Amino acid sequence: MTDKKIIRTRFAPSPTGFLHIGGARTALFSWAYARKHGGDFILRIEDTDVARSTPEAVQAILDGMNWLGLNWDEGPFYQMQRMARYREVITQMLDEGKAYHCYCSREELDALRERQMTEGVKPRYDGLWRPELGKTLPSIPEGVAPVVRFKNPQTGVVAWDDLVKGRISISNTELDDLIIARDDGTPTYNFCVVVDDNDMGITQVIRGDDHVNNTPRQINMLQALGATVPAYAHLSMILGGDGQKLSKRHGAVSVMQYDEDGYLPEAVLNYLARLGWSHGDEEIFSMEQFCQWFDLDHITPSAAQFNTEKLNWLNAHYIKQASLDYLALEVSKRLAVSGIVAADAPDLQGVVALYRERANTLNELANSVAYFYQLPQLDTVAAEKHITAEIVPIILALAERLATVDWTAEAIHAEIEHAVKSNALKFPKVAMPLRILLTGGAQSPSIDAVMALLGRDETLSRIRTRIG
RNA sequence: GUCCCCAUCGUCUAGAGGCCUAGGACACCUCCCUUUCACGGAGGCGACCGGGGUUCGAAUCCCCGUGGGGACGCCA
Numbered sequence: 001m002t003d004k005k006i007i008r009t010r011f012a013p014s015p016t017g018f019l020h021i022g023g024a025r026t027a028l029f030s031w032a033y034a035r036k037h038g039g040d041f042i043l044r045i046e047d048t049d050v051a052r053s054t055p056e057a058v059q060a061i062l063d064g065m066n067w068l069g070l071n072w073d074e075g076p077f078y079q080m081q082r083m084a085r086y087r088e089v090i091t092q093m094l095d096e097g098k099a100y101h102c103y104c105s106r107e108e109l110d111a112l113r114e115r116q117m118t119e120g121v122k123p124r125y126d127g128l129w130r131p132e133l134g135k136t137l138p139s140i141p142e143g144v145a146p147v148v149r150f151k152n153p154q155t156g157v158v159a160w161d162d163l164v165k166g167r168i169s170i171s172n173t174e175l176d177d178l179i180i181a182r183d184d185g186t187p188t189y190n191f192c193v194v195v196d197d198n199d200m201g202i203t204q205v206i207r208g209d210d211h212v213n214n215t216p217r218q219i220n221m222l223q224a225l226g227a228t229v230p231a232y233a234h235l236s237m238i239l240g241g242d243g244q245k246l247s248k249r250h251g252a253v254s255v256m257q258y259d260e261d262g263y264l265p266e267a268v269l270n271y272l273a274r275l276g277w278s279h280g281d282e283e284i285f286s287m288e289q290f291c292q293w294f295d296l297d298h299i300t301p302s303a304a305q306f307n308t309e310k311l312n313w314l315n316a317h318y319i320k321q322a323s324l325d326y327l328a329l330e331v332s333k334r335l336a337v338s339g340i341v342a343a344d345a346p347d348l349q350g351v352v353a354l355y356r357e358r359a360n361t362l363n364e365l366a367n368s369v370a371y372f373y374q375l376p377q378l379d380t381v382a383a384e385k386h387i388t389a390e391i392v393p394i395i396l397a398l399a400e401r402l403a404t405v406d407w408t409a410e411a412i413h414a415e416i417e418h419a420v421k422s423n424a425l426k427f428p429k430v431a432m433p434l435r436i437l438l439t440g441g442a443q444s445p446s447i448d449a450v451m452a453l454l455g456r457d458e459t460l461s462r463i464r465t466r467i468g
Numbered sequence: 469g470u471c472c473c474c475a476u477c478g479u480c481u482a483g484a485g486g487c488c489u490a491g492g493a494c495a496c497c498u499c500c501c502u503u504u505c506a507c508g509g510a511g512g513c514g515a516c517c518g519g520g521g522u523u524c525g526a527a528u529c530c531c532c533g534u535g536g537g538g539a540c541g542c543c544a
Contacts, residue, residue: 012544013544014543014544016543016544046544047544048543048544049543049544051543052543052544053544106542109541109542113540113541116469116470117469117470117540118469119469120469120470121469121470122469122470122471122539122540123469123470123540123541124470124540147542162473165473165474168472168473169472170471170472171471174470174471174472174540176540178541179541179542181542182542183542184542186542188541188542188543188544189543189544190544192544193544208538209473209474209537209538210538210539210544211539211544212472212473212538212539213471213472213473213538213539213540214539214544216472234473236473236474236537236538237537237538239537241479243479243536245537245538271480274480274481274493275480275481276480276481277481278480278481278482280482280492281481281482281491281492281493282492282493283480283481283492283493283494284493297484298482300474300480300481301473301474301475302473302474302475302536302537303474303475303536303537303538304479304480304481305479305480306479306480307479307480307494307495309479309494309495310479310480310493310494310495311494312494313493313494313495314494316507320507355506357506357507357508358505358506358507359506382504386504413503416503426503427503428503428504430503431503431504432503432504435503435504435505441504441505442504442505443504443505443506444504444505444506445503445504445505445506446503446504447503447504448503
């Protein structure tokens with residue numbers, strides 16, 4: 001009987017764009033941590049930036065989460081719907097002297113920042129309007145709506161034991177009195193996070209590394225509110241394949257793009273799990289297994305570079321594992337996009353079974369299988385090389401015999417052998433021209449298996465219309 | 469500029485002082501299998517950023533340097 005604390009984690013994206021690969025990993029780790037400990041995973045939409053948040057982005061994030069199968073236990077909560085609560089806390093902090101009004105204009109602040117930069121010090125608010133014992137504040141300017149600032153401690157250090165990076169400490173002298181409410185009264189990010197994480201009882205804040213600098217501010221506010229400080233785990237960022245930072249402009253693709261590109265969610269999940277986390281030498285594992293193994297102790301503190309080759313390898317693996325049912329469905333959807341109808345004609349499951357071992361993505365699979373349903377373009381170079389004048393009559397004679405044979409791969413194979421033997425040739429001499437005639441190119445699975453699936457009529461028709 | 473963080477094969481990583489002449493995986497190369505291409509199998513190439521300490525002993529601990537990244541918003 002253990003009375004261990006209930007674990008509650010959250011994923012808190014801002015709806016200013018799609019769910020990208022870095023966010024997906026953060027969500028995955030938070031989700032897995034909750035699952036591992038039988039806790040709750042909460043989804044919270046941080047939409048206080050009214051100018052940049054959009055309902056489309058909210059939907060895109062939800063779509064991404066759903067595609068990956070990262071299910072949440074509570075939420076989605078929307079910060080814009082919690083305004084009353086934020087106002088309440090701001091009022092309380094104002095009343096208790098933990099926050100104060102600041103009447104500085106944006107211009108004044110910009111000028112201050114610029115001056116500090118050129119002086120080589122860290123830009124920060126100078127505390128002009130900070131009330132202090134025995135200090136006379138400037139007189140309140142006419143018609144200026146004030147912002148609310150948090151009265152950050154001016155001495156001491158804020159430190160925490162980051163679950164990924166170890167102990168981090170920052171001196172309060174590095175911090176300034178951050179704005180917690182804008183001049184229009186709306187609360188800002190750092191403040192909302194503090195109120196929400198506290199109200200929602202978050203025990204482990206697992207988030208991107210770019211929030212390390214926000215953490216001491218949040219801890220200070222939490223302490224001012226007399227709240228419990230959660231544990232923090234800061235994940236380092238994911239770099240693009242070229243080692244450059246991911247950005248809208250630069251490779252930060254939506255997870256849904258991976259769906260479109262023919263990746264299975266299992267593969268993306270497995271890949272992401274191994275980006276920055278490890279369990280010995282384990283490379284391929286299910287999410288069920290992952291949730292059992294996952295821990296914060298084995299997360300790498302350094303940044304990781306995204307590697308499509310490895311994702312491809314995993315994807316190929318999951319394609320080999322997938323059910324024919326699923327594969328056929330996905331392939332037919334993708335063929336349809338190219339305007340190809342995978343009719344009943346060649347059995348799609350059989351076709352997919354023949355090709356699944358040579359595809360990295362579902363799109364590749366669909367692509368390589370298209371010729372079964374649509375006359376392929378002929379690879380003229382290959383055709384010229386393999387379909388020689390000598391071989392044409394032999395192929396035609398073979399076609400003649402194929403017209404009456406049992407239409408099975410075995411029987412077809414026997415006929416090809418017959419053509420090979422009776423003409424004293426090597427197998428590829430006959431197989432290659434057939435392959436090119438039927439599939440359009442020089443690469444395919446066993447040609448007899450291809451023919452068996454293609455069907456007698458289509459096979460003979462393709463041979464005869466091209467060299468007949 | 470100031471503060472914070474990071475540093476093992478090309479890439480993802482194992483490694484928590486001796487088990488490391490540094491292990492696995494992707495990629496790459498060679499060979500095998502073979503009806504072409506794949507798949508699969510067997511090998512191979514390939515790394516502890518540099519310098520000082522500490523220690524009998526350091527990839528592992530400490531310091532400095534170098535390099536990279538992040539943050540310095542009335543964005544999140």
